[in-house]
Amino acid sequence: NAGVTQTPKFQVLKTGQSMTLQCAQDMNHEYMSWYRQDPGMGLRLIHYSVGAGITDQGEVPNGYNVSRSTTEDFPLRLLSAAPSQTSVYFCASSPSRGQPQHFGDGTRLSIL
Amino acid sequence: AQTVTQSQPEMSVQEAETVTLSCTYDTSESDYYLFWYKQPPSRQMILVIRQEAYKQQNATENRFSVNFQKAAKSFSLKISDSQLGDAAMYFCAYRGSQGGSEKLVFGKGTKLTVNP
Numbered sequence: 001n002a003g004v005t006q007t008p009k010f011q012v013l014k015t016g017q018s019m020t021l022q023c024a025q026d027m028n029h030e031y032m033s034w035y036r037q038d039p040g041m042g043l044r045l046i047h048y049s050v051g052a053g054i055t056d057q058g059e060v061p062n063g064y065n066v067s068r069s070t071t072e073d074f075p076l077r078l079l080s081a082a083p084s085q086t087s088v089y090f091c092a093s094s095p096s097r098g099q100p101q102h103f104g105d106g107t108r109l110s111i112l
Numbered sequence: 113a114q115t116v117t118q119s120q121p122e123m124s125v126q127e128a129e130t131v132t133l134s135c136t137y138d139t140s141e142s143d144y145y146l147f148w149y150k151q152p153p154s155r156q157m158i159l160v161i162r163q164e165a166y167k168q169q170n171a172t173e174n175r176f177s178v179n180f181q182k183a184a185k186s187f188s189l190k191i192s193d194s195q196l197g198d199a200a201m202y203f204c205a206y207r208g209s210q211g212g213s214e215k216l217v218f219g220k221g222t223k224l225t226v227n228p
Contacts, residue, residue, distance in 0.1 A: 033216065040121075042203060042220040043157075058215055090157065092216075097207060098145050098164065101216055103157035 002026050006091050006104035013081045013111045021076040021107050023091030031094045032074040033101065036060065036087040043090065049074055081111045114139045116206050118219035125194045126227050132179075133189045133222045135204030141165075143209040146180070146187045147216075152200040160202070163187065191224075199226045 007022045025032065033048040035058075045058030047066040055066050063085060065077040074093075078085060088108050092101035115138045125131035137146070148160040163171045163180050170178050175192045191198055204219040 035218075040220060042218040044218070045215050048215060088155065092157075097209060100147055100159045100162055106155050 004091055004093055004102050004104040006089075006107050008107060009105065010108050011110070013078075013109065015081060015083060015111060017081050019078050019081065021078075021089055021091075021109070023074045023076065023104060024072050025074075025091075025093040025102070026072065027093065027095070027102065028071060029093035029095045029102070030071070031097065031101070032068065033058070033092045034064070034066065034074070034076045035090045035092065036085075037090060037106075038087050046076065046089075078109075083111050085109065086111045114141075114206050114208065114217050116204055116217050116219040118202075118204055118222050120222045121220070122223045122225070124225040124227060125191070127196060128193055130190060130192045131194055131224065133191075133202050133204075133224070135187045135189070135219055137185050137187065137204075137206045137217075139185070139206065139208065141208050141210060145207045145209070146178075147205040147207070148176070148178070148187075148189045149203045149205060149218075150198075150200045151203065151221075152197075157203075161189065194226050196226050196228060199224055 004025045030051045034046040035043040037043050049055045049068040088106050090106050091104045094101040117136045144165045146163045150158045161173045177190045179188045201221045203221045206217045
């Protein structure tokens with residue numbers, strides 16, 4: 001099992017550019033989430049999904065879009081990158097609410 | 113909204129000794145789930161232990177155990193016989209059981225140093 005796969009692992013963008021962070025899981029998990037991790041802040045939830053076609057906002061959703069057209073994929077889109085979005089981004093999935101989340105290896109994103 | 117507080121930004125322990133990391137949380141729910149995750153320098157997020165709030169018994173996983181005090185809303189992690197490989201950031205996390213509580217809420221983390 002590949003688990004949760006995030007691509008790319010590293011990315012540098014210029015302010016104003018857009019991009020999509022990819023996340024795929026092969027465990028047939030219903031729940032998927034995107035987090036960002038900043039120094040001293042822990043992990044903060046950006047958006048999450050409880051199944052295909054269903055998404056909702058987390059704690060810090062501004063500047064990001066998500067969609068969930070399939071169970072496997074949950075891409076995160078940065079609409080117009082800003083330096084404040086420089087961070088490490090994690091995707092995670094779980095089969096149900098009570099089960100632990102499985103995390104991808106993260107994407108380090110720098111915006112100049 | 114639920115919040116998770118880790119009051120110790122940094123802790124250190126001697127190899128082979130025991131250390132306890134603190135975590136408190138705030139919730140109005142009676143049923144929920146609590147987790148401890150470890151993040152070594154490799155950046156991976158690794159599950160250490162999981163506790164279901166309706167279970168009285170404290171969870172244990174080898175050298176890792178928790179002290180779950182539901183009334184006090186406290187969920188501390190004890191690491192026994194500390195090893196150099198235990199050095200990492202440790203995050204406490206909360207997840208509710210009711211609709212709208214699917215989010216996993218993290219504390220800000222405790223950096224654990226293990227001294228040889």
